[in-house]
Amino acid sequence: MFQLSELANYHLCKRCSGRVFAYHGHGISNLDRGEYLRFAIGCEIGDPDFSFSDPENCQVCHGIFDRFEDLYDLVMKKIDGAQYKTFLVGSVFSEDTIRTEEEIQKRFGSTGESIKKEFNREFGKYFSARTGKEYSQDNPDLTIMVNAEYLFAEVKIRSVYIYGKYRKFRRDMPQTRWIHRPDGDTVESVIGSVLVRYAEGTNYYLHGSGREDVDVRMLGNGREFVLEIENPKYREFDLRAATLEINASGNGVEVLDLRFAERNEVSEVKLEKHNKVYDALIVSDSPVDEKRLSDACLNLAGKNIYQRTPLRVAQRRSDLVRTRHIDQVDLVGVSGNEAEIVISAEAGTYIKELVNGDGGRTKPSLSELYGSPLNIKELDVIKICRGED
Ligand SMILES: [Zn+2]
CATH class of the missing domain: 3.30.70.2510 (Alpha-Beta Plaits)
Incomplete structure (x- = not known):
């Protein structure tokens, strides 16, 4: 066990003394706790005028809780007029401060809170009171990071x-x-x-x-x-x-x-993965046979196709065979060596390869069903089927 009066052996301010027993008594501040301790220790050692160290001489806080106004100015300079509604405070204290505090709190039963926790809360309250902004742990617009050892502040603005x-x-x-x-x-x-x-x-x-x-x-x-x-x-x-x-x-x-x-x-x-509708201008080496192409389109509609990763993207994608569903293929018109078709296909279908067959890597393909090579000259996505329209 310990005697409360042993606290007087350290150079602690009233607040840092109170914080050693932060988990005793709810709804009171560490400063209030410190005042009770001061009174109790005074009684214990028979000195009613006993007092703790001044904050600036405190071996834990070094008076940082009296520097809020300076810190506020530092932070405001960093914010530089940026718009925000919510903020969060974090802090960095020296290793020496953290270790000293832990040792003292351990000596007195480890029922204290860390200086970081109190600082973040108290500076947060101060900052909120001065700016009217809301302290928030959840996705704050601004994260303020105070370095209490070297007295500077950084501000991170959420995208x-x-x-x-x-x-x-x-x-x-x-x-x-x-x-x-x-x-x-x-x-x-x-x-x-x-x-x-x-x-x-x-x-x-x-x-x-x-x-x-x-x-x-x-x-x-x-x-x-x-x-x-x-x-x-x-x-x-x-x-x-x-x-x-x-x-x-x-x-x-x-x-x-x-x-x-x-x-x-x-x-x-x-x-998100949505089916898409494409408008394709396709081209053949010879005049397009409308009947044959129309049959090929009908044949492809409603089918599953198997697409091995196209050579043109093989460097970026793993080489595997994907199954994709082709909902609909409509022949819009034919003109000489060219034709226009509208294709509705499952998300992730390679449309150029669906038409040209990619050297047999896409099966079946429109070229295969048509019976001679077809290529895409121009391709447009004309609808992404999100179910909203
Ligand atoms: Zn202190």
């Missing part, structure tokens, strides 16, 4: 997410930036460069619900995406104005249904 759908009217544009060409237009850069400016963020990423090939247009109801903007100064801004600006930019990309989103929608959008 802002914007959900939408895009249409792409060009046959020379990749979806995202770095893979194909770092400098040219991409769906990501056309959308992101506008939104990042509205948010005054530092960078952006487009998370798409799948992707179309560079040379495939994305029409109809558009492809879903979530755009992430890092370090945004503004978390709310005029998405209607941003939509108009993107759509008027003449870059061949349009967005629709933009709205602010949560981070979990990134994975939701990425995991």
Whole structure:
């Protein structure tokens, strides 16, 4: 056992003394606890004027709880006008502080709380009172990290997410930036460069619900995406104005249904698998036989096909055979060596290979059923079947 008066052997302030017994007595602060201890120790040693160390001489806190105003100013400088509703406080104390506190608390029965815990709570209360913002553990807009040893603060701003759908009217544009060409237009850069400016963020990423090939247009109801903007100064801004600006930019990309989103929608959008409807312009070496092609289309509709990973993507995807269902294939028209068909197919079907057969790696294929080679000249996604329309 210990004598309370042994606390007087350490250089502790009233608050840090109270914190040694933080789990005794609910609803009172460590400062109040310290005051009771001061009184009890005074009685024990027969000195009614006994007092603990001043905070600045305290061997644990070194007076950090009296520096809230300075810390507040440091944090506000870092926030630099960024918009936020919720925040969280974290802190770093020196190893020496942590170890000293643990040793003292162990001596007195290990019923204390850590200085970190009290600091985060108390500075959080102070910060909330001064800013009117809400302290939140759950996905805060801002995470404030105070270094109590060297007196500096860092602020991490949560990304802002914007959900939408895009249409792409060009046959020379990749979806995202770095893979194909770092400098040219991409769906990501056309959308992101506008939104990042509205948010005054530092960078952006487009998370798409799948992707179309560079040379495939994305029409109809558009492809879903979530755009992430890092370090945004503004978390709310005029998405209607941003939509108009993107759509008027003449870059061949349009967005629709933009709205602010949560981070979990990134994975939701990425995991979605929807059937798609394609409009394909196909070409043959010789004039297309309408009857034969029409029969081939009918033959393919409603079938399962087996697609081994196409050679053109084999470097990026594992080599395996996928089964895909082809719902419908309609011949729209024939003109000389060309024909237009509309295909409804399961998510993940390689349409170019469905038509050309990929050297026998896709079976059956339209070429095989038609009886001579067919290739896709132009391909558009005209609908993504999300069950909303
Ligand atoms: Zn202290």
